[in-house]
Amino acid sequence: MLSDAKIRTLRPKEKAYKVYDDRGLYMVVNPNGSRWWRFKYKYDGKERGISLGVYPDVTLAYAREQLQEARQLLARGIDPSAQRRTIK
Numbered sequence: 001m002l003s004d005a006k007i008r009t010l011r012p013k014e015k016a017y018k019v020y021d022d023r024g025l026y027m028v029v030n031p032n033g034s035r036w037w038r039f040k041y042k043y044d045g046k047e048r049g050i051s052l053g054v055y056p057d058v059t060l061a062y063a064r065e066q067l068q069e070a071r072q073l074l075a076r077g078i079d080p081s082a083q084r085r086t087i088k
Contacts, residue, residue, distance in 0.1 A: 002027070004060055010035065025067045027055065037063040039070055043079045050081050 002021040010019060012033045020026040028036045037052035052058055052066045070080040 002060060007035070007055060007060065021060075021064075023067065023071070025052075025063060037066075039067055039080070041070070041074060041080070043074065043081075048079070048081055050084065 002019065007019075007027065010027070010029050012029060012031050014031060016028055016030045018026045018028055024040045026038055026040065028038055030036070035055040037055060037058050038049050039052055040047065040049045042048070050070065052063050055063075058066075073080045073083055
């Protein structure tokens with residue numbers, strides 16, 4: 001699992017790379033140094049993903065809260081991505 005200390009040590013590389021936390025939550029570290037939280041999941045037999053925001057604006061604790069909310073939607077049979085589009 002990731003920690004804030006570990007996240008701060010992540011450095012950009014020539015290509016974007018992923019660092020996994022837990023249960024589908026991961027961070028994408030881009031060549032320009034930006035760090036995006038993403039959640040990968042399966043819905044209706046298809047792999048999908050949603051962006052949870054940019055670190056440090058979205059902290060590790062908040063990303064995990066968002067992960068919990070998305071997993072609760074999945075448990076009720078609701079696609080988190082579709083739910084977001086409906087809200088917007």
